[in-house]
Amino acid sequence: MPYQQISGLRVHYRDHGRGDPLVLLHGLGSSSADWAFQAAPLGDHFRLIAPDLRGSGRSDAPPGPYSIAQFAADNWALLDDLGIERSHLLGFSLGGAVAMEMALQRPYAVARLMTINTLPSYRLDSWRKRMELVSQVAIVRGLGMRRLASLAARRLFREPHQAPMRRRVLEVVGNAPRVPYLDTVRALAHWCALDRLPGLQSEMLMLAGEHDYTPLSEKREYAERFGAKFAVVGGSRHGTPFDAVNSCNAVALAFFRGQPLPAAETLRIDTPERAPLAAPAAFSN
Template sequence: MSYADVNGINLYYEIQGSGRPLILLHGGLGSGEMFGASLAAFTAGYQVILPDLQGHGRTADIDRPLDIATMADDVAALIDHLGLDKPDVVGFSLGGGVGLHLAIRHPEKIGKLVSASAGIRRGATYPEILEQQGQVTGAAAEFMKETPMYELYQRVAPRPEDFPRLLDKIGEAMQKDFDLTDEVRGLRVPTLVMGADADMVPPSHFVEIFNLLDGGLRDGGWTGEGRPKGGHALAIVPGTTHYDIIDSPLFATLALAFLAKRD
């Protein structure tokens, strides 16, 4: 359990296991503990680095907006700080978005990426979810006191009283429009696009992302000659939602199978 002063933030991280480096990036209002159900599978063959992103878990917030691109820069700086040689990255939800920005902004720093349950256009999210996101403010803190997210924050955060501030920042961030279509189309990092079959966005959105990566546009061929040239892949995890995909045994199985294949 350590802290790294990187990119203007005191970033908490843990390292578990040994082998090729693998960074796991958690979802919103979570921490590295979100990977508890699959951590043993990842640490069996990897040196796993678990950072807590800005304002989450054991990383205290600082005076800057919650911006996914900036958080990606934090992770890039952590890679340099630890001297990691092109680690693979697995991100879920918020962490999946951070992973995508990391691959877009710092492709030379990472090996492969698994981006799970992360859309690339705000408009792809179901309207009722956008409506719910619009209600996320610090005023909601009182109503979240019985939730696992609140319990985790109160247990590990350096300043537990900052929870309403975190909700304000997350709510503000979720109101910003975004569209990474052009950036994803030029992605050079081999990427597994993963989503639940009942996610915050329809499965067709994950197919759309795969299409942008030259996937799903033709028959793959007997020897895989028709697969995407960049080594990209797609996985829709059956029987899961945005809220439990990370706990499915298939989450680690699919991610590890993708990461293990080296061209």
């Protein structure tokens, strides 16, 4: 089980596949295991490096405060130790913010950058963002992580055939340590890259679920503003790598291989017949 010592921090990561390096960055309250559904198809073409951010998964959880810049610096230190000078980046939700921050810290070292359901700023500049933060903190402090996970599971995965995904949220987020989780929430709420994104040098793609927490119009506006490609998965909510596995994988493969993206009308949530019944074991190291 691979670990790396970085400035006194023990970081767990997964190293899978072969080819050009592709760093996978997980979402809030989870770990590198987020990418189980992407590991097999992407690992056929790329060397996947998937770290657990500090405070998450099997990595150490030192006392906070945390910051997105710190998460990004941790990951660059890991890549330096692994001898990786240039890579692609793929981040989901929180991981997308970390991926953007990494690309801003070392623009020359990122080939292609893809985010899934991520904004370039999470500062509390709207009532929607303030309510998201206040409600999360209140639920965690008053009712605990298990209750937060239960509410998130029903919000993320509403279809009957998505029961396995609801169970996964309960297991993973419900067992996440409370203090590091809140430290990470606060780190995200203080992060903004809007004034720095013109400094990006890599090609960028923003993938969005049709029914994500934040409006499509907001993400589309950001994509146009910063010259990023933009694609939408119909019917998907926030958990696009889980509720639209086939579309998510098709888009990622095409983008990172420099090929045309799949036609917009083909990007849809997984049907009951195609939806996974459980996470595969191929990415279990």
